[in-house]
Amino acid sequence: MTVKRVKPKPIEVRRVHRLVTRAAGLPDVRAEVEANHDENRWWPATISDPRVRMLAAGWSTRVSYRMVETYAGVITSAAARGFDDLIASTDAELTSLVRPIGLPQARIDYVRSLAELLQGWEKEGVDPTAESADLDALVLDFAMRVRGASYKVAQCALLTARGCHCGIIPVDSGMVTKLAPVLGITLPSGAVAHERMRHVLEAVVHARADEFRSLVTANEYQVTIPEGTEPTWWVHLVLIYFKRLYLNGPSPQLCRRRPVCTKVVGCAHPTRIA
Numbered sequence: 001m002t003v004k005r006v007k008p009k010p011i012e013v014r015r016v017h018r019l020v021t022r023a024a025g026l027p028d029v030r031a032e033v034e035a036n037h038d039e040n041r042w043w044p045a046t047i048s049d050p051r052v053r054m055l056a057a058g059w060s061t062r063v064s065y066r067m068v069e070t071y072a073g074v075i076t077s078a079a080a081r082g083f084d085d086l087i088a089s090t091d092a093e094l095t096s097l098v099r100p101i102g103l104p105q106a107r108i109d110y111v112r113s114l115a116e117l118l119q120g121w122e123k124e125g126v127d128p129t130a131e132s133a134d135l136d137a138l139v140l141d142f143a144m145r146v147r148g149a150s151y152k153v154a155q156c157a158l159l160t161a162r163g164c165h166c167g168i169i170p171v172d173s174g175m176v177t178k179l180a181p182v183l184g185i186t187l188p189s190g191a192v193a194h195e196r197m198r199h200v201l202e203a204v205v206h207a208r209a210d211e212f213r214s215l216v217t218a219n220e221y222q223v224t225i226p227e228g229t230e231p232t233w234w235v236h237l238v239l240i241y242f243k244r245l246y247l248n249g250p251s252p253q254l255c256r257r258r259p260v261c262t263k264v265v266g267c268a269h270p271t272r273i274a
Helices: 010-024 027-037 051-058 067-079 083-089 093-100 104-124 134-145 152-164 173-183 192-207 209-218 230-248
Strands: none
Touching: 010 027, 010 134, 010 173, 010 192, 010 209, 010 230, 027 104, 027 230, 051 083, 051 104, 051 152, 067 083, 067 093, 083 104, 093 104, 093 134, 104 134, 134 152, 152 192, 173 192, 192 230, 209 230
16 A cells, blocks of 8 residues: 555645745755756766666665765676676675675665566566556555665665656655754654655645746756656755755754744844754
8 A cells, every 4th residue: 555645735835845945046055956966976877777777776775975986886887787697696796796885785685675576567567667657656565575675765766767857756864854844844753754755845846846947047057857847856956955964964054943934044043052
Protein backbone atom coordinates (compact mmCIF):
# COMPACT_ATOMS: atom_id res chain seq x y z
CA MET A 1 0.00 0.00 0.00
CA THR A 2 1.36 3.40 -0.95
CA VAL A 3 1.52 6.37 1.39
CA LYS A 4 -1.71 8.26 0.81
CA ARG A 5 -1.22 11.68 -0.70
CA VAL A 6 -2.79 14.45 1.33
CA LYS A 7 -3.46 17.80 -0.28
CA PRO A 8 -1.21 20.45 1.31
CA LYS A 9 -2.85 23.17 3.34
CA PRO A 10 -3.03 26.64 1.74
CA ILE A 11 -0.68 27.98 4.41
CA GLU A 12 1.86 25.24 3.56
CA VAL A 13 1.69 26.25 -0.11
CA ARG A 14 2.26 29.89 0.77
CA ARG A 15 5.13 29.15 3.12
CA VAL A 16 6.98 26.89 0.68
CA HIS A 17 6.60 29.45 -2.09
CA ARG A 18 7.70 32.25 0.23
CA LEU A 19 10.79 30.38 1.42
CA VAL A 20 11.84 29.40 -2.10
CA THR A 21 11.36 33.02 -3.19
CA ARG A 22 13.67 34.19 -0.41
CA ALA A 23 16.24 31.40 -0.74
CA ALA A 24 16.45 31.70 -4.53
CA GLY A 25 17.61 35.29 -4.16
CA LEU A 26 20.57 34.40 -1.94
CA PRO A 27 23.86 34.54 -3.94
CA ASP A 28 25.44 31.52 -2.23
CA VAL A 29 22.35 29.38 -2.85
CA ARG A 30 22.23 30.48 -6.49
CA ALA A 31 25.90 29.55 -6.99
CA GLU A 32 25.36 26.03 -5.66
CA VAL A 33 22.18 25.51 -7.66
CA GLU A 34 23.79 26.64 -10.90
CA ALA A 35 26.77 24.36 -10.28
CA ASN A 36 24.56 21.29 -9.81
CA HIS A 37 21.40 21.84 -11.85
CA ASP A 38 22.33 20.95 -15.41
CA GLU A 39 25.10 18.49 -14.52
CA ASN A 40 24.90 17.28 -10.96
CA ARG A 41 28.17 16.19 -9.36
CA TRP A 42 26.47 13.28 -7.59
CA TRP A 43 24.80 11.73 -10.63
CA PRO A 44 26.94 12.29 -13.76
CA ALA A 45 24.81 12.97 -16.82
CA THR A 46 27.12 10.81 -18.94
CA ILE A 47 25.70 7.65 -17.34
CA SER A 48 22.76 6.58 -19.51
CA ASP A 49 21.93 3.15 -18.05
CA PRO A 50 19.06 3.70 -15.57
CA ARG A 51 20.19 0.65 -13.59
CA VAL A 52 23.60 2.22 -12.93
CA ARG A 53 21.90 5.50 -12.08
CA MET A 54 19.81 3.70 -9.46
CA LEU A 55 22.98 2.10 -8.20
CA ALA A 56 24.61 5.52 -7.91
CA ALA A 57 21.70 6.83 -5.84
CA GLY A 58 22.13 4.06 -3.31
CA TRP A 59 25.90 4.23 -3.14
CA SER A 60 25.76 7.97 -2.42
CA THR A 61 24.44 7.13 1.06
CA ARG A 62 26.78 8.27 3.83
CA VAL A 63 29.16 9.96 1.43
CA SER A 64 29.99 13.48 2.59
CA TYR A 65 30.23 16.55 0.36
CA ARG A 66 34.01 16.45 0.89
CA MET A 67 34.12 13.06 -0.84
CA VAL A 68 31.99 13.87 -3.87
CA GLU A 69 34.90 13.61 -6.31
CA THR A 70 35.94 10.26 -4.84
CA TYR A 71 32.37 9.04 -5.07
CA ALA A 72 32.07 10.23 -8.68
CA GLY A 73 35.22 8.26 -9.53
CA VAL A 74 33.74 5.09 -8.08
CA ILE A 75 30.50 5.55 -10.00
CA THR A 76 32.38 6.26 -13.23
CA SER A 77 34.33 3.03 -12.76
CA ALA A 78 31.12 1.13 -12.07
CA ALA A 79 29.49 2.55 -15.20
CA ALA A 80 32.51 1.61 -17.30
CA ARG A 81 32.17 -2.00 -16.18
CA GLY A 82 28.42 -2.08 -16.85
CA PHE A 83 25.59 -3.22 -14.61
CA ASP A 84 25.55 -6.84 -15.79
CA ASP A 85 29.28 -7.19 -15.19
CA LEU A 86 28.92 -5.71 -11.72
CA ILE A 87 26.23 -8.22 -10.81
CA ALA A 88 28.44 -11.07 -12.03
CA SER A 89 31.37 -9.79 -9.93
CA THR A 90 32.46 -11.49 -6.73
CA ASP A 91 32.05 -9.81 -3.38
CA ALA A 92 35.81 -9.34 -3.26
CA GLU A 93 35.77 -7.52 -6.59
CA LEU A 94 32.92 -5.27 -5.49
CA THR A 95 34.66 -4.59 -2.20
CA SER A 96 37.72 -3.41 -4.09
CA LEU A 97 35.57 -1.14 -6.24
CA VAL A 98 33.71 0.58 -3.38
CA ARG A 99 36.58 0.68 -0.87
CA PRO A 100 37.23 4.43 -1.45
CA ILE A 101 33.71 5.30 -0.20
CA GLY A 102 33.56 2.74 2.60
CA LEU A 103 30.77 0.49 3.90
CA PRO A 104 31.53 -2.30 1.38
CA GLN A 105 29.08 -4.89 2.71
CA ALA A 106 26.18 -2.44 2.80
CA ARG A 107 26.92 -1.35 -0.77
CA ILE A 108 27.22 -4.96 -1.96
CA ASP A 109 23.91 -5.85 -0.31
CA TYR A 110 22.32 -2.84 -2.01
CA VAL A 111 23.45 -3.72 -5.53
CA ARG A 112 22.58 -7.42 -5.15
CA SER A 113 19.05 -6.69 -3.92
CA LEU A 114 18.65 -3.93 -6.52
CA ALA A 115 19.38 -6.52 -9.21
CA GLU A 116 16.77 -8.83 -7.69
CA LEU A 117 14.18 -6.06 -7.68
CA LEU A 118 14.88 -5.10 -11.29
CA GLN A 119 14.63 -8.73 -12.38
CA GLY A 120 11.32 -8.99 -10.56
CA TRP A 121 10.03 -5.80 -12.17
CA GLU A 122 11.02 -7.09 -15.60
CA LYS A 123 9.08 -10.32 -15.04
CA GLU A 124 6.09 -8.30 -13.83
CA GLY A 125 6.25 -5.99 -16.85
CA VAL A 126 7.12 -2.98 -14.69
CA ASP A 127 9.21 -0.28 -16.36
CA PRO A 128 10.42 2.27 -13.77
CA THR A 129 11.19 4.76 -16.54
CA ALA A 130 7.76 4.58 -18.21
CA GLU A 131 5.80 7.83 -18.26
CA SER A 132 2.69 5.99 -17.06
CA ALA A 133 4.43 4.35 -14.08
CA ASP A 134 2.88 4.78 -10.63
CA LEU A 135 5.77 6.58 -8.94
CA ASP A 136 4.37 6.35 -5.42
CA ALA A 137 4.00 2.58 -5.78
CA LEU A 138 7.51 2.25 -7.22
CA VAL A 139 9.03 4.25 -4.37
CA LEU A 140 7.31 2.06 -1.80
CA ASP A 141 8.26 -1.18 -3.57
CA PHE A 142 11.87 -0.06 -3.90
CA ALA A 143 12.10 0.98 -0.25
CA MET A 144 10.63 -2.33 0.92
CA ARG A 145 12.64 -4.69 -1.29
CA VAL A 146 16.09 -3.18 -1.67
CA ARG A 147 18.41 -3.77 1.29
CA GLY A 148 19.80 -0.58 2.73
CA ALA A 149 17.24 1.51 0.90
CA SER A 150 14.62 3.74 2.46
CA TYR A 151 12.05 6.18 1.18
CA LYS A 152 14.71 8.83 0.58
CA VAL A 153 17.01 6.41 -1.27
CA ALA A 154 14.08 5.07 -3.29
CA GLN A 155 13.06 8.60 -4.24
CA CYS A 156 16.59 9.38 -5.43
CA ALA A 157 16.87 6.10 -7.30
CA LEU A 158 13.66 6.68 -9.25
CA LEU A 159 14.62 10.30 -9.88
CA THR A 160 17.99 9.39 -11.34
CA ALA A 161 16.55 6.54 -13.39
CA ARG A 162 13.87 8.74 -14.93
CA GLY A 163 15.84 11.98 -15.17
CA CYS A 164 16.02 15.01 -12.89
CA HIS A 165 13.01 16.72 -14.49
CA CYS A 166 10.60 13.81 -14.01
CA GLY A 167 8.67 15.54 -11.22
CA ILE A 168 10.11 13.76 -8.18
CA ILE A 169 11.46 15.93 -5.35
CA PRO A 170 13.67 13.71 -3.17
CA VAL A 171 13.65 14.45 0.54
CA ASP A 172 16.66 13.75 2.75
CA SER A 173 16.78 13.61 6.54
CA GLY A 174 17.74 17.28 6.91
CA MET A 175 14.71 18.35 4.90
CA VAL A 176 12.55 16.45 7.39
CA THR A 177 14.27 17.53 10.61
CA LYS A 178 15.40 21.05 9.70
CA LEU A 179 13.49 22.36 6.69
CA ALA A 180 10.00 21.20 7.67
CA PRO A 181 10.11 23.08 11.02
CA VAL A 182 11.24 26.26 9.24
CA LEU A 183 8.18 25.91 7.03
CA GLY A 184 5.86 25.07 9.91
CA ILE A 185 5.04 21.72 8.33
CA THR A 186 4.11 18.94 10.76
CA LEU A 187 5.20 15.50 9.59
CA PRO A 188 4.42 12.01 10.89
CA SER A 189 7.15 10.20 12.78
CA GLY A 190 9.36 7.61 11.16
CA ALA A 191 10.52 7.03 7.60
CA VAL A 192 7.09 7.89 6.17
CA ALA A 193 7.87 11.55 6.90
CA HIS A 194 10.09 11.59 3.81
CA GLU A 195 7.15 10.61 1.60
CA ARG A 196 4.76 13.07 3.22
CA MET A 197 7.27 15.90 2.75
CA ARG A 198 7.84 14.87 -0.86
CA HIS A 199 4.12 14.92 -1.53
CA VAL A 200 3.78 18.40 -0.05
CA LEU A 201 6.67 19.88 -2.03
CA GLU A 202 5.61 18.28 -5.31
CA ALA A 203 2.04 19.50 -4.86
CA VAL A 204 3.23 23.04 -4.16
CA VAL A 205 5.38 23.12 -7.30
CA HIS A 206 2.50 21.72 -9.33
CA ALA A 207 0.17 24.40 -7.96
CA ARG A 208 2.58 27.27 -8.58
CA ALA A 209 4.77 26.03 -11.42
CA ASP A 210 4.55 29.28 -13.40
CA GLU A 211 5.45 31.37 -10.35
CA PHE A 212 8.52 29.23 -9.65
CA ARG A 213 9.59 29.51 -13.29
CA SER A 214 9.25 33.28 -12.96
CA LEU A 215 11.65 33.16 -9.99
CA VAL A 216 14.23 31.42 -12.17
CA THR A 217 13.99 34.25 -14.70
CA ALA A 218 13.77 37.08 -12.17
CA ASN A 219 16.91 35.90 -10.37
CA GLU A 220 18.72 35.29 -13.69
CA TYR A 221 19.57 31.68 -12.94
CA GLN A 222 21.82 30.13 -15.57
CA VAL A 223 20.01 26.79 -15.69
CA THR A 224 18.12 24.80 -18.30
CA ILE A 225 14.60 23.66 -17.48
CA PRO A 226 12.99 21.72 -20.36
CA GLU A 227 9.83 23.17 -21.85
CA GLY A 228 6.67 21.54 -20.59
CA THR A 229 8.20 20.38 -17.30
CA GLU A 230 7.58 21.72 -13.82
CA PRO A 231 10.70 23.16 -12.11
CA THR A 232 10.78 20.45 -9.45
CA TRP A 233 14.53 19.82 -9.77
CA TRP A 234 15.28 23.54 -9.44
CA VAL A 235 13.05 23.89 -6.36
CA HIS A 236 14.67 20.80 -4.82
CA LEU A 237 18.16 22.26 -5.25
CA VAL A 238 17.16 25.67 -3.92
CA LEU A 239 15.75 24.05 -0.78
CA ILE A 240 18.54 21.50 -0.32
CA TYR A 241 21.27 24.14 -0.55
CA PHE A 242 19.38 26.61 1.62
CA LYS A 243 19.17 23.82 4.17
CA ARG A 244 22.86 23.02 3.88
CA LEU A 245 24.06 26.63 4.01
CA TYR A 246 21.64 28.12 6.53
CA LEU A 247 20.08 25.35 8.61
CA ASN A 248 22.83 22.81 9.16
CA GLY A 249 24.68 25.33 11.37
CA PRO A 250 22.32 26.98 11.78
CA SER A 251 23.33 30.36 10.41
CA PRO A 252 23.06 33.36 12.80
CA GLN A 253 21.27 35.12 9.92
CA LEU A 254 18.33 32.74 10.29
CA CYS A 255 15.40 34.46 11.99
CA ARG A 256 14.22 32.82 15.22
CA ARG A 257 10.63 33.83 14.41
CA ARG A 258 10.30 31.51 11.46
CA PRO A 259 7.94 30.47 9.92
CA VAL A 260 6.00 33.61 10.87
CA CYS A 261 8.70 35.98 9.63
CA THR A 262 8.36 36.33 5.86
CA LYS A 263 12.00 37.29 5.34
CA VAL A 264 13.47 34.20 7.06
CA VAL A 265 17.10 35.30 6.60
CA GLY A 266 18.70 38.68 7.27
CA CYS A 267 15.64 40.28 8.86
CA ALA A 268 15.56 43.06 11.47
CA HIS A 269 14.49 40.75 14.30
CA PRO A 270 16.85 40.08 17.21
CA THR A 271 19.65 37.56 16.72
CA ARG A 272 18.53 33.95 16.86
CA ILE A 273 18.37 32.41 20.33
CA ALA A 274 20.64 29.37 20.58
